[in-house]
């Protein structure tokens with residue numbers, strides 16, 4: 695009989711939100727009457743696979759524990775880089791007796807509009823995979839790569855600008871196999887611990903956990919994700935997210 699593996703959910707919320715530029719960390723920006731973090735926990739709570747959540751918060755975070763959440767919450771302290779926050783969460787989950795074969799779901803606090811169907815879909819996909827699965831959206835726009843401002847191959851006929859801060863197109867990239875990675879990302883605990891240890895040992899720079907598996911050529915499944923599942927990164931994103939959350943209610 696196939697026994698479904700346990701799913702341990704974590705939300706990474708230890709960032710500073712520097713690109714968003716608010717006076718408070720962006721995970722505490724209010725949308726639809728509650729913070730981004732509360733919204734994201736509520737989304738995970740909508741999945742029948744998830745019945746509690748580990749929040750990975752900054753060492754100086756004095757806000758999270760004053761808030762009410764839609765799930766029972768445990769806490770871990772994050773690191774300077776996102777992957778280090780994930781690693782802290784993974785170790786906290788491992789330390790409470792989770793099995794290597796259990797699934798770990800990692801979600802950004804900054805993605806409060808992920809549909810429940812996507813959460814369930816990526817979990818169910820990961821259950822069928824040896825290593826894991828992530829939500830991602832196929833790229834819909836034409837992609838350009840820019841000329842590095844220090845590159846020798848800068849065009850000689852580039853308009854002389856008053857400053858050299860402009861970017862110029864180097865070429866268009868074939869987008870037919872390009873995806874924008876999202877979260878949740880779902881992996882098996884033991885393997886995730888191993889690949890994050892590899893990242894640490896080799897001082898690799900990664901921006902999502904799937905990248906760690908890629909460094910070891912381990913296959914991670916792409917699960918088509920909603921374009922509504924945007925990440926609050928820049929100020930403009932707050933307008934988009936408010937519209938999306940309103941439309942979803």
Ligand SMILES: Nc1ccn([C@@H]2O[C@H](COP(=O)(O)OP(=O)(O)OP(=O)(O)O)[C@@H](O)[C@H]2O)c(=O)n1
Pocket residue numbers: 706707708709710711712713714720721750772773774775776777779780802803804805925926927
């Ligand atoms: N050291 C870090 C960095 C990021 N995150 C979390 O990872 C998610 C996605 O990261 P990002 O959007 O980059 O958030 P910030 O790092 O806060 O933003 P910025 O890079 O603009 O400072 C966020 O929920 C953020 O809180 C984290 O837990 N620990």
Ligand SMILES: C[C@](O)(CO)[C@H](O)COP(=O)(O)O
Pocket residue numbers: 776802874875876877901902903925927
């Ligand atoms: C994990 C992620 O949301 C997938 O797109 C993204 O990599 C987070 O990157 P950030 O620079 O930490 O926002």
